[in-house]
Amino acid sequence: MTQPAAIKIRAAVPALWSDYLQLLKPRVMSLVVFTALTGLVCADTAMNPVLAGVAILCIAVGAGASGALNMWYDADIDARMRRTRGRPVPAGKVAGAEALALGVTLSLFSVMLMGMTTNWLAAGLLAFTILFYAVVYTMWLKRSTAQNIVIGGLAGALPPAIGWAAASGDAPLNAWLLVLIIFVWTPPHFWALSLYTAEDYARAGVPMMPVVKGAASTRRQIFLYSLALIPVCLAPAFTGLGGPVYLAIAATGGMVFLLLAWRVLRSKAGDAPDERIEGEDRLYAVRAGAKDARNLFAVSILYLALLFAALLGEHLLGVAPLELLS
Amino acid sequence: MMPETIERPRYDAEAFRKARAGRNIALGLGLMAFVIIVFVVSVIRMGANVQPHF
Numbered sequence: 001m002t003q004p005a006a007i008k009i010r011a012a013v014p015a016l017w018s019d020y021l022q023l024l025k026p027r028v029m030s031l032v033v034f035t036a037l038t039g040l041v042c043a044d045t046a047m048n049p050v051l052a053g054v055a056i057l058c059i060a061v062g063a064g065a066s067g068a069l070n071m072w073y074d075a076d077i078d079a080r081m082r083r084t085r086g087r088p089v090p091a092g093k094v095a096g097a098e099a100l101a102l103g104v105t106l107s108l109f110s111v112m113l114m115g116m117t118t119n120w121l122a123a124g125l126l127a128f129t130i131l132f133y134a135v136v137y138t139m140w141l142k143r144s145t146a147q148n149i150v151i152g153g154l155a156g157a158l159p160p161a162i163g164w165a166a167a168s169g170d171a172p173l174n175a176w177l178l179v180l181i182i183f184v185w186t187p188p189h190f191w192a193l194s195l196y197t198a199e200d201y202a203r204a205g206v207p208m209m210p211v212v213k214g215a216a217s218t219r220r221q222i223f224l225y226s227l228a229l230i231p232v233c234l235a236p237a238f239t240g241l242g243g244p245v246y247l248a249i250a251a252t253g254g255m256v257f258l259l260l261a262w263r264v265l266r267s268k269a270g271d272a273p274d275e276r277i278e279g280e281d282r283l284y285a286v287r288a289g290a291k292d293a294r295n296l297f298a299v300s301i302l303y304l305a306l307l308f309a310a311l312l313g314e315h316l317l318g319v320a321p322l323e324l325l326s
Numbered sequence: 327m328m329p330e331t332i333e334r335p336r337y338d339a340e341a342f343r344k345a346r347a348g349r350n351i352a353l354g355l356g357l358m359a360f361v362i363i364v365f366v367v368s369v370i371r372m373g374a375n376v377q378p379h380f
Contacts, residue, residue, distance in 0.1 A: 014338075014345035017352035048370055054363055109360065117367045 019088040023071050023099050024064025024106075031305075032063040032159045038308040039160030039178055041315045042241060043167035054117045055166040059159055062110035062126045066155070068103035069134035072096050074142070080204040083197060103134070114166070122166040129158045143205070146212040153186030154179075160308075174241045177232075178311075184232050185304055187225045188261060191218050192297040195270035196290040215270025222296070226261035230254040233307060236321075243319040246310040253303045260296040269293040 036059040040052060071078065071089050079090035088094040107130050115123030137152030145151075160178035165171045191209050194201060195218060198210040209218045233250040236242035242250070269290050314321070 014342040015349070016345050017349045020349070020352070048374075050366060050370060054367055057363075113360075113363070113367075116364075117371075 013093060015088070015093045019093045020098075020102060022088050023068040023094065023102060024061075025067035025071075026064075028067060028156075029060050029063050032156070033060045034305070035178070035182065035308055036060075036159035036163035038312045039163030039175060040167045041163075041312055042160075042174065042178070043164045043170075044315060045168040047167050051117050052167070055114060055122065055163070058110045058114035058117065059126060059162055059166075061106050062114070062130050063159070065103045065106035065110060066130045066133040068099050068106065069130075070138045072099035072103060073134070073138050075099075077143075077204045077206060081197075081200040083200060107134075118166040119169045121169060121171065122162050125158060125162045125165055125171070129155050129162065132158075144207070146207050146209045148207070149190040150187050153183050153190075156186060157182035174236070174239055177235055177239060177241065178308075180232055181229075181236075181307065182304065184225060184229045185300065188222045188229065188257075189297065189300040189304075191222050191225075192264065192293045192300065194218070195222075195264070195293040198270055210270045215268075218270060219265045219267070223261045223265040226258050230258060236311065238322070240321045242311060243314040243321050245314055245319065246307070247322060249306050249310045253306055257296075257299060257303050260292070260299055263292045264296050267292040 033056055037056055040047070040055065071087055074084075075087075075089040075096055078084035078087050084090070089096050089099050107127075111123050111127045111130070114126050133152070133155035137148065137155055141148040141152050157179045160182070161171050161175045164175035164178075194208040194210050195215060198208065198215070201208040202211045209221065213221075230250075233254055234247070237247040237250065269292055313319075
């Protein structure tokens with residue numbers, strides 16, 4: 001006689017408010033808030049502190065909204081990647097339609113409130129950033145080209161200009177210099193990460209640089225972008241934006257960044273294990289290379305944070321900028 | 327013969343009620359914060375346009 005089926009009960013998980021918060025990518029949001037605040041303070045314009053706080057809140061909510069739209073559209077990709085499969089939509093905690101509704105609602109609220117609180121240049125830049133990230137990057141570039149994070153990086157680079165515009169109603173050259181720093185910083189930062197997560201991206205069918213062009217080409221491009229990043233990061237000391245502390249951090253941090261990028265270039269990061277090498281030694285060279293890529297990834301975050309912290313600190317404390325060109 | 331195992335999700339009504347209550351409170355607080363922000367911003371913006379009377 002067949003025994004009755006043993007029923008293994010697995011409780012269905014209800015969606016908590018914190019799952020909706022996770023849709024807004026709080027970690028990314030914190031970096032956006034930091035760079036936007038730096039832009040706002042660097043504008044050196046007197047602003048009501050409450051209005052400044054609301055402007056920063058709008059930028060944070062707008063960034064969160066684009067994160068929710070990204071998680072709605074990319075649920076299929078996220079489900080196939082180890083790094084992202086625990087996100088609320090692929091994990092089945094939040095329905096895709098709810099993520100979409102949250103993203104659209106918060107986008108509208110953040111842009112309208114930004115326009116009402118500050119000015120419509122800042123609101124327009126915020127709307128452009130959300131649309132660029134959700135439509136141009138997420139729906140188009142991410143699945144179609146290896147240059148996805150290069151062009152798409154513009155969305156992550158714009159918050160300082162939004163902050164600057166919110167404070168002054170204007171976006172001068174120095175505001176765009178801050179944008180350029182993040183824009184040029186993005187490729188080496190993301191490609192360093194993708195060198196040791198390329199397998200995940202390949203499984204999900206995302207054409208990241210190491211998947212499409214190979215690890216060696218990615219390592220070369222990381223080094224070239226790092227070379228370009230150093231003068232861009234030094235530029236604020238010549239344009240009346242950065243002071244002596246900024247210059248010291250940009251120069252020394254830049255050298256460390258370049259050294260790590262050089263080590264990645266010389267490493268085997270992202271390479272498949274060499275079949276000719278026997279035993280555990282085969283993986284050792286590859287793992288050591290992955291460590292170089294991890295180091296560059298970690299230091300890139302620290303470098304950007306220190307650069308913006310230096311600018312923020314100098315402008316808050318009233319340290320005179322260098323203006324080396326004048 | 328080994329018993330067949332069937333995975334069947336259980337609907338935990340109490341957990342769902344608690345989660346919904348948590349979401350409703352978060353939504354309510356968010357909306358309240360939005361109303362307060364709009365009010366405060368309106369007062370500050372209008373105040374900036376008021377001419378001093380003395």
